[in-house]
Amino acid sequence: MPIETTATVVAEVPDDAELLAVPYDSGLSPAVELHLPVSGLLAHYDAKGEAGEIVEVPVARPGGVGRVLLYGVGDASPRALRTAAAALTRKAKGKDTLTVVTPGGDVAVFVEAALLAAYTYRIGVSGRKPVRRLVLAGADEEPVRRARTVAEAVALARDLANTPASVKDPAWLAERAAEAGVPVEVWDEERLRADGFGGILAVGQGSVRPPRFIQLSYTPDEPAARHVVLVGKGITFDSGGLSLKPTENMKTQKTDMAGGAVVIAVLGALAALKAPVRVTGLVAAAENMPSGTAQRPSDVIKHYGGRTVEVLNTDAEGRLVLADALAYADAHLDPDAVVDIATLTGAITVALGRSMGAVYSSDDALAEQLVTAGQAADDRLWRMPLVEDYAGALESPIADLANVESGSRFGAGSITAALFLREFAGERPWAHLDIAGVGRSTVDEGVLTKGATGFGVRVLLEWLTRS
Numbered sequence: 001m002p003i004e005t006t007a008t009v010v011a012e013v014p015d016d017a018e019l020l021a022v023p024y025d026s027g028l029s030p031a032v033e034l035h036l037p038v039s040g041l042l043a044h045y046d047a048k049g050e051a052g053e054i055v056e057v058p059v060a061r062p063g064g065v066g067r068v069l070l071y072g073v074g075d076a077s078p079r080a081l082r083t084a085a086a087a088l089t090r091k092a093k094g095k096d097t098l099t100v101v102t103p104g105g106d107v108a109v110f111v112e113a114a115l116l117a118a119y120t121y122r123i124g125v126s127g128r129k130p131v132r133r134l135v136l137a138g139a140d141e142e143p144v145r146r147a148r149t150v151a152e153a154v155a156l157a158r159d160l161a162n163t164p165a166s167v168k169d170p171a172w173l174a175e176r177a178a179e180a181g182v183p184v185e186v187w188d189e190e191r192l193r194a195d196g197f198g199g200i201l202a203v204g205q206g207s208v209r210p211p212r213f214i215q216l217s218y219t220p221d222e223p224a225a226r227h228v229v230l231v232g233k234g235i236t237f238d239s240g241g242l243s244l245k246p247t248e249n250m251k252t253q254k255t256d257m258a259g260g261a262v263v264i265a266v267l268g269a270l271a272a273l274k275a276p277v278r279v280t281g282l283v284a285a286a287e288n289m290p291s292g293t294a295q296r297p298s299d300v301i302k303h304y305g306g307r308t309v310e311v312l313n314t315d316a317e318g319r320l321v322l323a324d325a326l327a328y329a330d331a332h333l334d335p336d337a338v339v340d341i342a343t344l345t346g347a348i349t350v351a352l353g354r355s356m357g358a359v360y361s362s363d364d365a366l367a368e369q370l371v372t373a374g375q376a377a378d379d380r381l382w383r384m385p386l387v388e389d390y391a392g393a394l395e396s397p398i399a400d401l402a403n404v405e406s407g408s409r410f411g412a413g414s415i416t417a418a419l420f421l422r423e424f425a426g427e428r429p430w431a432h433l434d435i436a437g438v439g440r441s442t443v444d445e446g447v448l449t450k451g452a453t454g455f456g457v458r459v460l461l462e463w464l465t466r467s
Helices: 038-044 078-091 107-117 141-162 170-177 189-195 198-204 253-269 318-332 347-352 364-377 388-394 413-422 457-466
Strands: 006-010 019-024 054-061 064-072 097-101 133-137 184-187 212-218 227-238 278-288 300-302 308-310 337-342 357-361 381-383 430-434
Touching: 006 107, 006 141, 038 054, 038 064, 054 078, 064 078, 078 097, 078 107, 107 133, 107 141, 141 253, 141 457, 170 184, 170 212, 170 227, 170 253, 170 278, 184 189, 189 198, 189 212, 198 278, 198 300, 198 318, 212 253, 212 318, 227 253, 227 318, 253 278, 253 337, 253 457, 278 318, 318 337, 318 413, 337 364, 347 357, 347 413, 357 364, 357 413, 364 381, 364 430, 364 457, 388 413, 413 430
Parallel strands: 006 133, 019 064, 019 097, 097 133, 227 278, 227 337, 337 430, 357 381
Antiparallel strands: 054 064, 184 212, 212 278, 300 308, 357 430
């Protein structure tokens, strides 16, 4: 569901604020003068000024008692501001209005984190609701507007990924893409077959709910200097196919289309952020199910453009649908750069854990831009190597490629998956973001809520609008 918390700007703190948040820094100095013994209170509570620290103080108000939340912002760095903002929003959960004296530093970062921490996804009426209104005293409207736009885009990506697969299928995802506010073109199964999208069709053939290929287009008002293609994996549920996953591993697989959700959310936000880049979004959507019509291990499929692949593991399906989309982009869209994003491999979680995504790239400049944007946006990326010696692991005796390594010669599952995708991306600058580890959170903490994270929206919007 959309973020329920609104954020508005006022010039000064209203006199009747019942719940007021005032920042103090690591030197324990409050940002505004209060008729309270602030130094004594902070000393009493052994406050240190660390980001996320909150001291709650009751104060007399006309007609009752209000509250002042003294909140620490540490060194007011972007990371500290995010921590402080998320702690505040969580503290105010269930309240009607929180009036915030905004701290120094990057206001957009602060407001974005406050709104993201307020995100909830509920089916039903139970549960404590987030704070209804944030009233931001002393903030400029422009950074608050950007923060709202980015947070809403992240929330949309989370909503799409959190939606149960009983509701969400490829056709449903195409309908949601049509609501993004940009031109959309959709390939149904007949058109996919006619145009030769063999990878998407093969992955989807085991399901009664047929696949879709979705193209979204954003064109800025002014002539664009470059054209970027974003490609997202849209597996609306991944059972593993005939290479069936264990039950525990299957419980979170409604989020296996998180990359496609990111692409839809990013395309929908570009106009509001006045992005100067022309962007085409491609989402390869299918449901990977076992049945009498499902693809089998040892099948050979022909991808868009004619390259053949021997399918050794039907649970390595994301790369098969992405391969079609990448080949289509290379053949028809003539982009200056291509970036694909996918919950692709469990192996990357072993390598990087659940707080950092991976970037593989054929182009040093593109990789550096994405890593830098990730640092700024707090969708942190780590560049991983495309080890050429591992490419031989994808050789097939009967097809151009195998979809996974046969045997256990190298065991570098995330790297070989990236090498597989590179085969379809052409010679232009290309990057692959593996977000399998960071696409879903197991905890309510900071800006994250249990479930889909929307990882990728912030880094791509930062890259497309600021670089």
